[in-house]
Amino acid sequence: MRRGLVAACGGAALVAAALLGWNDVRRERDFRRLLAEGDRALTEEQTSQAVELFSGAMALRPTAMLPYLKRGDTYLHRQEWAAAERDLRQASALNPTAPQPFERLGDAAMATSRFSSAVVLYRESLALEDRDARVLYKLSLAQYQLGDAAGALATAEASLQLDATNAAAHYLEGLAFWSLGRTERAQTALERAVILAPATVAPRAALAEVHAARGQVRDELATRETVAALDRAGPAALVSLARAYAARGRTDQALAALTRAADQDLGPDAVALARARVWVDVASQTTDSAYLGRALATLATLAAAPRVDSEVLTLYGRALLLDGSLAAAERTLDHATSLFPVAPGAFGLLAEAAARRGHHAAALIARAKHDALTPRR
Numbered sequence: 001m002r003r004g005l006v007a008a009c010g011g012a013a014l015v016a017a018a019l020l021g022w023n024d025v026r027r028e029r030d031f032r033r034l035l036a037e038g039d040r041a042l043t044e045e046q047t048s049q050a051v052e053l054f055s056g057a058m059a060l061r062p063t064a065m066l067p068y069l070k071r072g073d074t075y076l077h078r079q080e081w082a083a084a085e086r087d088l089r090q091a092s093a094l095n096p097t098a099p100q101p102f103e104r105l106g107d108a109a110m111a112t113s114r115f116s117s118a119v120v121l122y123r124e125s126l127a128l129e130d131r132d133a134r135v136l137y138k139l140s141l142a143q144y145q146l147g148d149a150a151g152a153l154a155t156a157e158a159s160l161q162l163d164a165t166n167a168a169a170h171y172l173e174g175l176a177f178w179s180l181g182r183t184e185r186a187q188t189a190l191e192r193a194v195i196l197a198p199a200t201v202a203p204r205a206a207l208a209e210v211h212a213a214r215g216q217v218r219d220e221l222a223t224r225e226t227v228a229a230l231d232r233a234g235p236a237a238l239v240s241l242a243r244a245y246a247a248r249g250r251t252d253q254a255l256a257a258l259t260r261a262a263d264q265d266l267g268p269d270a271v272a273l274a275r276a277r278v279w280v281d282v283a284s285q286t287t288d289s290a291y292l293g294r295a296l297a298t299l300a301t302l303a304a305a306p307r308v309d310s311e312v313l314t315l316y317g318r319a320l321l322l323d324g325s326l327a328a329a330e331r332t333l334d335h336a337t338s339l340f341p342v343a344p345g346a347f348g349l350l351a352e353a354a355a356r357r358g359h360h361a362a363a364l365i366a367r368a369k370h371d372a373l374t375p376r377r
Helices: 002-043 047-060 065-077 081-094 100-111 115-128 133-145 149-162 167-179 183-196 201-213 217-230 236-247 251-263 268-283 289-303 310-323 326-336 346-356 360-373
Strands: none
Touching: 002 047, 002 065, 047 065, 065 081, 065 100, 081 100, 100 115, 100 133, 115 133, 133 149, 133 167, 149 167, 167 183, 167 201, 183 201, 201 217, 201 236, 217 236, 236 251, 236 268, 251 268, 268 289, 268 310, 289 310, 310 326, 310 346, 326 346, 346 360
16 A cells, blocks of 8 residues: 555656656747747847847746847847846846856947946956957947047957958057057058948048048049948038049039039038038139139028038138138137037137237137147147
């Protein structure tokens, strides 16, 4: 009797153990299925479904790090920064040795312009996995955004030692060299970035600036033409090309570039401002008053707009200076320096206008502000 009871109990225990084992297997299978389906939903931009699937995986295994990491990634994709950081911090708490949560937290900090925090978080990720070229690049970018060009350069070079095919890292290296005044090395790095990513606009635009600084006129103009052909999203590339032509006395080519900008339907004010800028550039190099007259007429209209910005007023002030209208120039430039963001050169032009009117104290103040805001190379 007793032996039968023991046997029955043992059999029941075996059955229970088998059932529990089967439940564990099924739970693990469902867990992996939910993760895989969540990944697929995210790839297909079905982010709400991805959140639900990863949440389901969390319910099955609340102490697993991966669902929190993946749901945090999804929230990053949706630009829901607070939710992303909540999940990513939980992922890090569940597995403190995983570098990925720190990297993603750094990404959230970068996206919200908290560059100091991003530097700390990327370094925490690298403390767990120091040979990650991607994270080194991200750290370099955060350092550059903080104004630490030397640190950014060292980190970008460390990233490139691990992955020399990353065009973005070469581009960042070039920017860091440029910020440090090492123009020859900047050109080499930017040229490498262009070779690796020939359809990317930013490295070519930076390379054009380096060509200009080094007096490589033919290369500068050719590079700006390529940038203008690649970048159809706005007037900046064509305006830069037009100004480069105007600076070298090629007025017809400058105005032709602006006609191309008008053909792109970039907005009447944008094209009008671009044309006025070229006319002012040309007027500063010639005695032909026609260009200056056109610029003044255009800029007077733009400056009268209710929400005029510092860029328009600074250019108008420069045109007024060329015209000899000193009182109007000083008044316009004083207004330009009161608007944020202040256009580059506004304080320098204000200093010139004040000095020419004999307002020496005002000129000294404006010159000091100009010097403080002007980057040194």
